[in-house]
Amino acid sequence: MSSAQEFQQAPHKLLVIPGPIEVDNRILYANASPSVSHVSPAFISIFGDCLRMLRTILYAEKTGQPFMIAGSGTLGWDQTAANLVEPGEEVVVLNHGYFGDSFAECLEAYGAKVTVLKAPIGGIVDENELVKVLKEKKVKLVTITHVDTSTGVLSPVERYCELIHKTSPDTLIAIDAVCAAGSEEIRFDDWGLDVVVTAPQKGLGVPPGLSLVMASKKALGVLEKRKAPVTAYYASWRRWLPIMQAYEAGQPKYFATPPVQLVNALHVGLKQVLEDKPSLEERFKVHKQVSNYVKDELEKMGCGFVPLDRANSANGMTAARYPKGITAADVLGPLAERDIVVAGGLHKEIASEYFRVGHMGVTAVDQQRGDIEKILKNVKEVLDIARAKQA
Amino acid sequence: MSSAQEFQQAPHKLLVIPGPIEVDNRILYANASPSVSHVSPAFISIFGDCLRMLRTILYAEKTGQPFMIAGSGTLGWDQTAANLVEPGEEVVVLNHGYFGDSFAECLEAYGAKVTVLKAPIGGIVDENELVKVLKEKKVKLVTITHVDTSTGVLSPVERYCELIHKTSPDTLIAIDAVCAAGSEEIRFDDWGLDVVVTAPQKGLGVPPGLSLVMASKKALGVLEKRKAPVTAYYASWRRWLPIMQAYEAGQPKYFATPPVQLVNALHVGLKQVLEDKPSLEERFKVHKQVSNYVKDELEKMGCGFVPLDRANSANGMTAARYPKGITAADVLGPLAERDIVVAGGLHKEIASEYFRVGHMGVTAVDQQRGDIEKILKNVKEVLDIARAKQA
Structure with a gap:
């Protein structure tokens, strides 16, 4: 026993x-929890707690709508591209390494016109370059890899956000925080972020297998008003939003079966982040x-x-x-x-x-x-x- | 300890x-295995074994290319639609309940022109209707829910396959076997299937969180020759095929982090299916x-x-x-x-x-x-x- x-x-x-990364024993034990119905009251409550805790960890209490979907962190890029960018729209990718290249490829797959601003290896993208391109084009979205694990570069996200909001207030901002959430401070509301893409297996210390995304009200408003159809099903926020809202309200609703055990593990992991330390x-x-x-x-x-x-x-x-x-x-x-x-x-x-x-x-x-x-x-x-x- | x-x-x-469904203790214990690098030799071998065992369980040794991707079973529909159907192409959905409706919605999201052949509740689609529509239109793909869990109806997949191959040999056949793999016989090669979409949490008795897909050589050939770009990134087989091939060959390759613990659990589960019983x-x-x-x-x-x-x-x-x-x-x-x-x-x-x-x-x-x-x-x-x- x-x-x-x-x-x-x-x-x-x-x-x-x-x-x-290394995973604590209590989290692994939760990943071995017995089968439970994905629409049972006990599981719905755990799922809802995870969404609320993600909001707290990302300081997104005011404007953040969390999404928690079975998948790798990469699926968050698809969610960003599929929901927020219509074919032909301009996107600027601040590229600090391998993961910037990949995010750009993902955006292009969904029809975005991508301008990549590439930092020298180990450096960061020059803010003047960013301002220049924002002035030249109508940019729908800027993406930033918060930590590019290929170079270990930490982007000055707050500073970039200030510049983007000042230069082009309608432009949305998405950060890839797969290797940042839980280990780097991310102030979703205060920095005016529109999307944070992350995953459990890095700073949050939980096994991989979930795409964790925070979207702003502004981002969801842009989705609501888009003209082109969303050419995705599993990555479509329109499919998932009612599910996330239902789970957070304690109600069952089905779109696709969540990874029940892993959600239990994330629940223990997020509680450790929020409660175990000062x-x-x-x-x-x-x-x-x-x-x-x-x-x-x-x-x-x-x-x-x-x-x-x-x-x-x-x-x-x-x-x-x-x-x-x-x-x-x-x-x-x-x-x-x-x-x-x-x-x-x-x-x-x-x-x-x-x-x-x-x-x-x-x-x-x-x-x-x-x-x-x-x-x-x-x-x-x-x-x-x-x-x-x-x- | x-x-x-x-x-x-x-x-x-x-x-x-x-x-x-209920999960055996040994499988749950594997789901609590310690963190290991997703590109370590030990894990690559386990991943490769899973692909090989999936081929065996689906009798797909001759023509099957397995894909194992973090996600829900639903992601398999996206893979089918995104990779095999170009916008405007005709798809026929054999609908035996709720999951037929949803597969049709997914196909439409990717631009397919969908004809739904709807069975009466509890019944199966009339084979004459199927033959009629195959004669009227150039149908790219027929999808069949093997077991629709909303009605408990088991489709006569083998019979439908015979008719489709006879009437329209170029048409691809995809089955949603989420609630069939492991509990119903699926003869991938013999029946001439092109896609089997499944997941671990039903007949295979493993926790949810993976999209398991088998694609035929014919399906991959169709993908190779398609004209329209694949408007997906995470669901794109072009991204994943080199990964699956590398893992099966015992080589590391990275696209997105697999759910390491769950792959370990699947490994134990598939071995139980293949080895523990006569x-x-x-x-x-x-x-x-x-x-x-x-x-x-x-x-x-x-x-x-x-x-x-x-x-x-x-x-x-x-x-x-x-x-x-x-x-x-x-x-x-x-x-x-x-x-x-x-x-x-x-x-x-x-x-x-x-x-x-x-x-x-x-x-x-x-x-x-x-x-x-x-x-x-x-x-x-x-x-x-x-x-x-x-x-």
Whole structure:
């Protein structure tokens, strides 16, 4: 017989890639909850709670309509493109790496005319360029990858929002916060965001399998007034909005079967984010402190960084350049042999030059686990061994 | 400390709706597996195994290309519509209830010109009507709901396939087998199917959260030659095909993060289907035997059935009409109080006249559980109590 208190996940290598991340025992136990009807009162209440907690975590109490749909984070891009952009409309993509490229491809699939503003590798898009394009064209939507995990660059979302609202008030703003929600502060209402696309498996510390999206009233108004039909079914907010509203009101309604166990797991995970620690603000502070500590220590070991500047570096992960003379083979395999899984490079132009470490969720917040010290100690040891071999 | 052997799910009401269904302890334990990288060799091997086992279960070894994507079963409709139908092309939907209506709506969202052949409630579409429309129009695709859970009708898929191949050899055939895979025999290669859309939470006995699709070589060839762009990203097979091929070949490749834990759970579930019982053929026989037994016993209690005829009745569920004088209130609530959850009616024209019982997966196959006897005993008791009150 197992219970939530007794349950311990199986022994495994420490997973510290930029997501999926380590998952707490209580969350995994909820992911093994017995089958329950997706329209039962108990499940409806849990589903509704998740929607409300997402609103709280994203500071979206005033204008946010959450959507929680079975899928990967990527499905959030489809939701954004399918619902908000009509064929031929102009969209600007602020591109800080791999995930900016992909978001642009998704928008184009739905007929958007996409202008990509591409930052230099590790840098951020120049705000003057953004203002210029907003003045030249009638831009329906700007998309921003909050943290591009391929480069570890943190976008100055608040600043971009100010500029967009000032220069082109009708333009909608969507952020890809898959690797930001739960580890970076996102002020949906205050920043005037229209869409936040995220997923459970990064800063929220829950297994993958849900597309979590927050849409503004303004965005839903734009959807209501659009002329072209929405050429999607599963990604159509018109299909899902009545479901989300019903679940939040405690009423059953069916469109497609939700991933019942995973919603239970998310429920436990979001409660941990909101209730187990002193405050949400504190959570973001802890992520910053841990991030600075990891980066300082890696720097002492001779690593550089892909982001050109600390202010625009993610707080939930680090994209660290190998010290001179060190290669991926010196680090990735040897760490895995020590039961620590970090990720290699993803940005194709520099993939062999850097590695990526996740320090989000329990790994950052639950310091009793000792994950951070374990990572740093072992990175140092494998670097020392590699250097000794060279000498 | 928990282990696969020790793990016991929490006590709960017996869930015998037409899906999600009861999930075996070993499968739930796999759904609580620790985080692992979605591109690690161990996970790639599990993912590849799942694809291979899906092919086996659907008898699709010769022509089937499996897709396994985070989402609900509904996403399979989008995949079918988005990839195979160009705007303005003719599609025929064989409609046996609620899920036929919805598949038609999905096809229309992608621009298909849909002709719905609607069966009388509980009946099946007349094959002459099907042949007639295939002769009148150039039909790109016929869709068939294998089991429509709103009516419990089982479509004669093999027979429809014969007629379609004979009358209009170029026409593609897609079946919605969400409530059929694992509980009804599906002969992908032999019947000449082009798409099977399914999901884990019904006859396969795994938690919901995956869209499982099998596509034929012919279907992929049609996709290759299509002229109009695919107006979808997450539902686009062009994005996913290289991923599925890579995983099956044991190679890492990334498009969107798969639901790692749920894929582990599916792996255990599919192995149970293929290895724990004498044979797959035996599994379908057991489902038939159990179905006949449940239907015979319900008939003895005075119940009728929504399907007009036993031959076209699902083997994994029963849509039973209340005996004369009995209403939903006499059955659904009283059964729930006895910790048995069945479902009410779903077909809007007759919703109050019937209830639905699932007898798929472990409930049918693992007879040591005693689920079937428990259901029948309690249905009989609540009906007797209701009758006693009337007398």
